[in-house]
Amino acid sequence: MATDNTLTNKRILLRIPKDYHQEPVISRLVSDYGLTVNITAAMLGANAVGDGWFDLELQGTDAQIQSGLSYLRDLELEVWDDTKASDW
Template sequence: MASEDTLKSKRIRLRIPKDYHQEPVISHLISDYGLTVNITAAILGANAVGDGWFDLELKGIDPQIQDGLSYLQGLQLEVWDDSKIADW
């Protein structure tokens, strides 16, 4: 089996600005890119006044993960991976 076909896991922290609170950003990672998404932590105000923060674990094959990350970057969302977050 090729290494790109191997199921991988990637942890990211994602900031979702209030302008995107009504957009199904995480849902698109699942439906459009075939990723399994586990929300490991989240901060989102009940009144959606400020930005939301999500710690996500993405599972899929490497091309799926890379395409999902490209989608998030295309939306100009801030994304940090586990190598840049000290408390992981």
């Protein structure tokens, strides 16, 4: 039986537009939502021009993960989770 403190992993693909390059988006997932974030892949344009793409593995409780995903959606960032993109 799972408790509220059970850690789970969730893999997402996140697009960060160039307007957010100076914002600590990924850092806030750690500091504000208590998630462990592993960047498994990333693609950024030269001199951070253009959008950045991050393949992230999030670890935390279900509540922490859902709160972190809500934060990303509130910023209107594009987020694909592992249930929608199995062929990354």
